[in-house]
Amino acid sequence: MPAPFVAPDAIRRRAMGAGYERGVRYFRSGAVRDIAWDDATRVLTAQVRGSGAHPYSCTIRLDPGRPAAPILLAVCSCPMEADCKHTVAALLASNAALEGSSAVSAPAVVSVGVDVPVSRARADSAPSWRDLMPGAPHDSRSVPLALGFDLTQRRAADHSAWMPRRAEPVTPRSVSRSASELLLRARPLMRSPSTGAWIKGEASWEAVRRPGGSFATAQARWFAELYSIARDVFAIGAFPDSSDAVTLDTVGSVLLWPQLRRAERLGIALVGMNRLSTVTLASEAESAIRIEPAETGGLRVEAEFVIAGESCDAASVRAIGRSGVYAFAVSDDSIRVTLAEVPLSDPVHALVSAGGHIAVAEGETEEFLREGSPRLARRAVVRASGGVSIPPAHDPTPVLSVEFRAADTLHYAFAWDYPGLARAPESGAPDSGDPDRDRGAEERILREVEAAWTGGLELPFQPAGTLQEVATAEFMTRVVPALERQGVRVETRGTRRAYRELTGAPRITVSTVESADADWFDLGVIVAIDGRTIPFAPLFTALTLGKKKLLLSDGRYFSLAHPALHRLRDLIDEAADVAEWETGPRISRHQSSLWADFEDVADEAVPARAWRAAVEGLRHIDHVEPTPAPSGLRAQLRPYQKSGFDWLAFLWRHRLGGVLADDMGLGKTVQMLALVAHAKESGEHRPFLVVAPTSVTSTWRDEALRFTPGLRVASVGSTRGRRDASVGALAAQADVVVTSYALLRLSEAEFGDVEWAAVILDEAQFVKNPQTKLHRAAQALRADATYAITGTPLENSLIDLWSILALAAPGLFASGRRFRQDYVAPIEQGKVPENQEGGAYRAARLERLRRRIRPLVLRRTKEIVAPELPPRQEQQLHIELSPAHRGVYDTVLQRERQKVLGLLDDLDRNRFIVFRSLTLLRLLSLAPELVDPAHASLGSSKIDALVDQLGEIVAEGHRVLVFSQFTSFLALVARRLEREQIGHTQLDGSTRHRDEVIARFRAGESPVFLISLKAGGFGLTLTEADYVFLLDPWWNPAAEAQAVDRTHRIGQDRTVMVYRMIASDTIEEKVMALQQRKARLFTAVMDDEALFGQTLSADDIRTLFEG
DSSP states (O other), X not given: OOOOOOOHHHHHHHHOTHHHHHHHHHHHTTOEEEEEEETTTTEEEEEEOOSSSSOEEEEEEEOTTOTTSOEEEEEXXXXXXXXXXXXXXXXXXXHHHHTTOOTTTSGGGOOOSOOOOHHHHHHHTSOOGGGGOTTSOOOTTOBOEEEEEEEEXXXXXXXXXXXXXXXXXXXXXXXXXXXXXXXXXXEEEEEOTTTOOEEOTTOOHHHHHXXXXXXXXXXXXXXXXXXXXXXXXXXXXXXXXXXXXXXGGGOOOTTHHHHHHHHHHTTOEEEEOTTEEEEEEOSOEEXXXXXXXXXXXXXXXXXXXXXXXXXXXXXXXXXXXXXXXXXXXXXXXXXXEEEEEOOOOHHHHHHHHTTSEEEEOGGGHHHIIIIIHXXXXXXXXXXXXXXXXXXXXXXXXXXXEEEEETTTEEEEEEEEEOTTSOOEEOOOOSOOOOTTSOXXXXXXXXXXXHHHHHHHOSSOOOSEEEEEHHHHHHIIIIIHHHHHHTTOEEEEESOOOOOEEEOSOOEEEEEEEEOSSTTEEEEEEXXXXXXXXXXXXXXXXXXXXXXXXXXXXXXXXXXXXXXXXXXHHHHHHHHSOGGGOSSSOEEETTOHHHHHHHHHHOSEEEOOHHHHXXXXXXXXXXXXXXXXXXXXXXSOOOHHHHHHHHHHHHHHHTTXXXXXXXXXXXXXXXXXXXXXXXXXXXXXXXXXXXEEOHHHHHHHHHHHHHHOTTXXXXXXXXXXXXXXXXXXXXXXXXXXXXXXXXHHHHTHHHHHTSEEEEEEEETGGGGOOTTSHHHHHHHXXXXXXXXXXXXXXXXXXXXXXXXXXXXXXXXXXXXXXXXXXXXXXXXXXXXXXXXXXXXXXHHHHHHHXXXXXXXXXXXXXXXXXXXXXXOEEEXXXXXXXXXXXXHHHHHHHXXXXXXXXXXXXXXXXXXXXXXXXXXXXXXXXXXXXXXXXXXXGGOOHHXXXXXXXXXXXXXXXXXXXXXXXXXXXXXXXXXXXXXXXXXXXXXXXXXXXXXXXXXHHHTTSOSEEEEEHHHHSSSOOOTTOOEEEEOSOOSOHHHHHHHHTTTSXXXXXXXXXXXXXXXXXXXXXXXXXXXXXXXXXXXXXXSOOOOOOOOSOHHHHHHHTOO
């Protein structure tokens, strides 16, 4: 038996909109298969092909007894689950089969009442771009919607009091008889296709919210939003189809009103149902409370509404939540409803709920008018008529309670005084929750209070809190008087202290006072404001802590924002570490430029006489008076050497130390020897101590014999147990005592027992680490001055410079910690305070550093002072590794990279392991044999390239210096040179007769000199050579520069050719990039060039392993 026929309109209503049209296309495309009808269960089943590989299963239950709506259930296995295009296709196919058509096998010829051209049927079955446009404007077939309203009334319970009471539509007669327990309901309506009337039809809340329906999209979305606003307040059990109506009386959301106003713009009509003739939405409304005499005595208190300009009887008004009302008006056969948004205060809402008014008994009238009406007036508009007089509602009085406590501390709290009510504390919350308080008046008064507060105190306003020190003083001198002028009642408890603000400009006086230490002067700073001298200790502590104001012990306070005070803070901060003061700040006699800055900021400067004598010359050090060269000097000083000697003589005259940082090869030794000779001829009887690297001590002895033969020179070359005379005995018979850094460290006490005229530290970079015993030993020497000689006062970091200056100019800078903070952090690491612009701050710090060191550091370069020196040509030779060499290197690189990158988060702890990996890769860049003898057969690409170069250079008669940091690599080079029969000599740490080896090279016995960088990087003059090969780069550019300057120095008359040999695509290229950055740091500080620099940090090492 075939399935019953289902009218297309019923199918359309069930599927809604686009689902029906798509179902038609599926049917016509032949997508339906295996239709079956079970007459016993009234169930139609079918398989419908979808867009996937497997068909969907449809199950449809029909009721033939309901021809208008026969579809009881239509489910599908597709994602839509029900009422989808697949069930539409199945029903159309069933109809076609019932009519005797071959629709299932040839569906294109079957018409089901839809005017779709047969020729388009199969093409239309494919997915269309229109399927992607669910929000597109609806076509003319979209069903318009309206919002229907029905006024209902609860009826008395039929059987049991606990059963829900039904609600039934009102009539003009029923509402006139009793208007209690009214309910205003709303539901969607649709336009009848046949009559044009508004009907319920298929327009349920569920239907209008379902996507893809037949209703206009924008309208359907509006109903979905309204449903969301009102869905939590459904009336349960009101009438059988209550699920399709919402009760507006209990909608509490204020969103209801803008949603209703949007209805008109979307073409959604507000329609009355049953006996409601019209429903309108008012554009404006207001509420009030009226108090008038009652006819029976006492008072009548009534809610009063004006809606759309017309007064309404309060008895015909009902509340919609707390945000609006609806008013109903009854005529003979209809009821009109007007909706209006109007906020309902608690008293007005209570009156509406009570039927519009309440009565006040005659005996309670006086109490109500005295106490009740003012409270009502704080929460609603209250009007009186009929001779009733309402007491005015007074604003609350703000009260500030202040409790004074010890140590300039107070606690305060704001509260409100209302007549007849307990004092209410101010909480700061927008709604106090107390119905008797006038929050509007409180907020108005609070705005005035906050304005007075912020005008006198920088802290944000709080209704209660605790203040201390300056905040207490400002509160009492600025805020409290302003609040009292605003009408705030101030109540205090405890002892009130007198505070006063000092507003004058600070007057600053600075002075220096001699102390027991000849290098240091006590720094006196006096600040006065309005004639009141400010104690220095609390002032500077406040400045150091970055405070904005300072409170004195007598209750006076003042601002620290004056520029002079900030400048004073910076200068005192630089003079010494606060933590290191004992009796107060001090200033070193080496800090002449700092004193000049003090004079600039002070209104008056009073230096001590000894201070003036010590530093006056330093302020004009660019114009040092010439000093006659000593008669005992057997050398003609070049002009720059003479000016260097004049500078040294000036420092010696004032017993000040300094750093002679001339470029390498410019004759620093002869300048120092000239100073010693000058001092001796000026009457100095104490000896000078020269400390130098072991390899250079003989040079000092030889140079002294050559240039100052009149000076008695003694050498200390061994510890006390290996020599006959003590250091003291040798010093007593000598003008100059020469020793090594190693012996100074080992014999610290012995050297410390002698009173030296001055200490000369040659190659002073040896004492660049302040944590070492050697640095402490040098610092402990007793001498009037210390002179540091170094061509590289800054190798890796600015701390190198600080360490040397800590010996040569003690006190020029504060502690190492402060130096790192003030200079290292901004200049090297780019760390600047949050309120400073990075580039400008770093540049200012660099300029300050240069200004501080300028009087005590003298540096000249060869390019400036020796233009006659032949040029130096430098070139990088990039060496490609052989394939076998490359394979070994890359394998080890990958292993070490993974290991090192995992250790860099704690570089200090893992430094040894990290640098071992770096050294391993550097050795592999030179020759695999250095790491594993088993790789000896692979050879060294770099040695091959070197030998090729040396063959031609030596054949032309040139002399060559070859430097490497690795003596093991020099040994491989020497072995290869022997095979190639190229003559050579070698100098490294194991060389016993150093002077003899150097002499043989100078004599021309060997054309090639192999030198380890550590053993021969300084203290040598080898101008006989004019070619230099650097076999392996190092990240300290000073080390390489020293090596090159063994030959490119005064006395050289040929162009020096320098070749740096770099293994391509190895760690050596990364080392060169790092070396260039460090060179720029040196230039920035010492040679007055651009600002740039970075130490060898974890990031540097990470860069070495990148790529």
